Amino acid sequence: MTQPPHPGPHGSLAAPDVRGDVIDHGEHLSIRGDWVLGHYARLKADTDRFLADRQGQRKAGDLSELGRVDTAGAALIAELLGPDALAQLADQAPDLAEEKRALLHAVAATLANRSEPQRSTTNPIVAILMAAGQRTEQLFELLRLLLGFIGQTLAALAYNLPRPSRWRVTSFVAAVQDTGLNALPIVALLTFLVGAVVAFLGATVLEDFGATIYTVNLVAFSFLREFGVLLAAILLAGRTASSFTAHIGAMKVNEELDAIRTLGLNPIDLLVLPRVLAMMVSLPILTFVGMISGMVGGAAVCALALDISPSQFIAILERDIALKHLLVGLGKAPIFAFLIAVIGCLEGFKVSGSAQSVGEHTTSSVVQSIFMVILLDSIAALLFMEMGW
Incomplete structure (x- = not known):
């Protein structure tokens, strides 16, 4: 690796190369x-x-x-x-x-x-338990952040509601249009198709028992209590929660949130409350539309395949289906809407400052929202069943 002396550019003997x-x-x-x-x-x-x-x-x-x-x-x-x-x-x-x-x-x-990669010698059972412990710790940390953010949102809501001068009416109306009116066609179409599928499957099973007339009850019960609110909530979780996360996350990447705080404004008042309130208004409306569309889809199948006319379908609904089933479904909608909006906004605030982080937290908001909606719906179904509702 030595470098001997060599002639210079004019033929004279140059010093050794300074390369090490x-x-x-x-x-x-x-x-x-x-x-x-x-x-x-x-x-x-x-x-x-x-x-x-x-x-x-x-x-x-x-x-x-x-x-x-x-x-x-x-x-x-x-x-x-x-x-x-x-x-x-x-x-x-x-x-x-x-x-x-x-x-x-x-x-x-x-x-x-600098740690060099080493071959793991951990027992596989210990490794599984360690991974489970880490996941559990991450879950509790996520719940802690979510509960804290819910508390901040409720505190801001309680402070702003009695003060109309602090209401963001324009942001609220724009959010209602985005979360409610623009989502109306897809919710109506999806619930109509699901209602038709439920009626067709119910008729196929009940035909063996000579009880196809109860297809009406099946469709009505399923959509008034569960499918109407659940399908609308899942659609909004995928459509709107991701939008909230991406919007707030992009603002954080562009340092717009810092600019808002510099101006003396509260990002929760400015960005979170209008979205949360808009979702709590939009989801009950979408739930009601989903219930009606689902039962219309079931009525179409009953009229075409079971010779149950629409007038007979409505008569059975009036006779056998109590109003409490409609109220149970509509009562769950504001709770689901609040959680979906809060999770979407929280994940937006958690963006670390890169485009990759925006994508990761957008995905996380959709997964968390759908999981929480299904979890709470299951708990509510068990609770209402035990209470005889």
Whole structure:
């Protein structure tokens, strides 16, 4: 790796090349010349070749002939000698400049603290339990943040509702149009199709018992109590919660939230409350539309396949279906709407400042919203069943 003298550009004998090299003296290595970024490619190739020849074995070093050195060169010297040996050698070199000594110490400490990948020897059962514990801890942390944000939202709502001058009417109306009116066609279409499917499947099963007339009861019960609110909530969780997260997350990436706080405004009052209130208004309306559309789809199947006329369908609804089933379904809608909106806004505030983070938290908001909606709906179904509602 030595570089002999060579003629200069005018034929005179020039000084040796300042590119760094290493001389093997048997018991130790002599580090010479300039180890800087400009020579990094050649120095890296020489270092790799030297370590390959020595099969990765490291020897003691001598830094007395070391010229200029920067971070890239110091990293190569640490790779050649070892981080610990480099730090010790830098202390023992009397002629080494203080700035070079500090640089070599910093690079050696950084490389020594860098953890190298190790093969895991953990018992698989222990690894599964550790992973489960970490997931549980993350879940509790998520619930803690969600409860805290719900508390902040409720406190802001209680403070602003008695003060009409603080109401954001324009933002509220725009959010109602986005979350309610624009979602109306897809909710109506989806619930109509699901109602038709439920009626068809119910008729197919009940036909074996000669009880196809009860298809009307099946469709009415399922949509008034469960499907109407559940389908509307899941659609809004995928459509609107993700929109809330992406909007607020993009504002955080662009530092607009910091600008809002600098102006003395509260982002919760400005961004969260209009969305939460709009969702609590929109979801009950969409739920009612979903109930009607689902029963219309069931009535269409009954009229086409079971010879149950629409007038007979409505008569059975009036006779057998109590008003409490409609109220149970509509009563769950504001709670679901509040949770969907809060989760969507919270995930937007949790964005860390990159486009990737926006995408991750948008996905997380949809998953969390749908999970919470289904979980609460299951709990409510068990509770109402036990109460005889």
